[in-house]
Amino acid sequence: MLELRNIYKYYNPGTVNEMCLFRDFNLRVEEGEFVSVVGSNGSGKTSMLNIICGSIPVESGQVFIGNKDITREKEHRRNERIGRVYQNPAVGTCPTMTILENMSLADNKGKIYGFRRGTNKTRISYYRELLAQLKLGLEDKLEAKVGSLSGGQRQAMALVMSTMTPIEFLILDEHTAALDPKTAELIMELTDSIVKEKNLTAIMVTHNLRYAMESGNRLLMMHQGEVILDKKGAEKSGMTVENVLGLFNEISIECGN
Numbered sequence: 001m002l003e004l005r006n007i008y009k010y011y012n013p014g015t016v017n018e019m020c021l022f023r024d025f026n027l028r029v030e031e032g033e034f035v036s037v038v039g040s041n042g043s044g045k046t047s048m049l050n051i052i053c054g055s056i057p058v059e060s061g062q063v064f065i066g067n068k069d070i071t072r073e074k075e076h077r078r079n080e081r082i083g084r085v086y087q088n089p090a091v092g093t094c095p096t097m098t099i100l101e102n103m104s105l106a107d108n109k110g111k112i113y114g115f116r117r118g119t120n121k122t123r124i125s126y127y128r129e130l131l132a133q134l135k136l137g138l139e140d141k142l143e144a145k146v147g148s149l150s151g152g153q154r155q156a157m158a159l160v161m162s163t164m165t166p167i168e169f170l171i172l173d174e175h176t177a178a179l180d181p182k183t184a185e186l187i188m189e190l191t192d193s194i195v196k197e198k199n200l201t202a203i204m205v206t207h208n209l210r211y212a213m214e215s216g217n218r219l220l221m222m223h224q225g226e227v228i229l230d231k232k233g234a235e236k237s238g239m240t241v242e243n244v245l246g247l248f249n250e251i252s253i254e255c256g257n
Contacts, residue, residue: 092158
């Protein structure tokens with residue numbers, strides 16, 4: 001279970017540009033839920049993910065995983081339980097290192113390196129098996145620099161790497177937005193497969209309403225730091241892209257867009 005409780009978040013506090021994004025914001029995500037989050041730019045989608053992952057602090061409120069308050073826990077400590085894939089395919093991988101070195105880094109997340117070798121050769125066959133599932137031919141390019149790969153190949157790698165170690169939560173921040181349509185479909189299929197196979201609790205921010213409707217068992221729409229739509233299970237299944245688009249357009253008109 002993941003819970004945001006009574007969250008307040010200000011940007012540019014104490015200045016003429018001070019803005020309160022979240023005011024007494026609350027959200028509870030149950031174990032095993034796959035939550036799709038949609039909303040306009042500036043609605044608080046990515047800020048919410050950053051608060052969960054510890055990338056930005058909050059003025060007040062609490063963040064819980066299970067019964068543990070992790071509000072003051074550092075980002076790298078939260079990463080031991082949370083995997084994250086970003087919009088930019090370059091963020092989740094190191095371009096100057098090889099595929100093998102990247103896989104090894106992900107495989108050792110949260111562990112102490114000391115003076116031992118960073119790459120464990122006994123794990124190479126395991127890395128090949130993981131990469132072969134992507135059907136992108138990466139299993140035969142272990143010595144290739146990741147910077148030479150396409151955006152789709154790097155994003156597929158980032159998704160696999162984020163879930164190599166035992167995690168409880170997968171955070172997806174518009175992870176298909178920078179990809180061409182064909183590659184985006186591949187990444188979404190891979191996402192659904194990994195979430196189901198590893199029984200992860202996942203939160204996916206997306207601007208693609210079809211992905212939001214087809215993936216996951218819960219749908220949130222955010223607007224100005226609030227959740228204005230929350231449908232799960234049968235209620236979500238009964239909705240259509242047109243329903244969600246209609247609500248989105250209503251909000252845009254009200255805001256003068």
